[in-house]
Each structure stands twice: as structure tokens, then as C-alpha cells.
Amino acid sequence: MGLVATEPGSENGPSTDSIEHQQILEQRREELEERLNGYRQQLANPERQKVSMGDTAIDGGTISDIQLQNSITSDQLALNQVNIALKKSEDGTYGVCEDCDEPIPQDRLDAQPDARYCVYCLTAREKNGGDPPTTLV
């Protein structure tokens, strides 16, 4: 198992789908990096810190450190996912479930180009607190 991948660029390319997904992922990576830079700049901005000193007196448009940190954390996680997916498309394992080695359905990848697991394995992981499920007895 696992030798399903075709050389990219060989014989007119197997399908354009994964290339499209890769473009979406690269675009998303740029967006996320840009946004993360913006958040970090805001966090380092002394004017903003002055505003958040007066506890709840936060002007419209200014968000608190906690909100910023949360945004950074979630964007960082999203960026990691995107990077993993891009790495996989380089390796030729893109679109294959990491747990069961089955291909992830196209419509799932369309909805979530950085999906790492098929729906079945994802559900199993969620039930197992994010870890790969132990062998079913």
C-alpha cells in the first residue's frame, strides 16, 4: 500500500484536482502568514498596549491581548495544517488518509484542502481525544 502516487508531470498529469488544491493551500498559507504578521505587530504595538491598560476601556477596532493571542494560536495551528498538506503534495501522499491509507474523498478535499484523515478516521480520532484510535477489538 501507499504506492498509488503518480509522478507529477508524467503523461499529462494524472489529474488537475490536486494541483488546484495545492494552489488553494499556497494561497491560504500566504493569507495566514500575512495575518499572523499583522497580529504580532499589533501585539508589539505600544499604542495598543496603552489602550488595553484601561481594562475594559477598549476602543472599537482594538482587541485585547487575549483575543490576539487566541487568534495567533488558531492561525498558527491552521498554518501548520496547511504546511503539512503542502509537504504531502510534494511527497505525493496528498489526499491519502494518514491513518488508514485510503484516499480521502474529493468532495471532502474540496471543502477542506488540508484534510489529513478520511471522515471515518477523523471521527474515530475525535472520539479518542485526538489520538489515533487503538486497534478495534
Ligand SMILES: [Zn+2]
Ligand atoms: Zn482513514
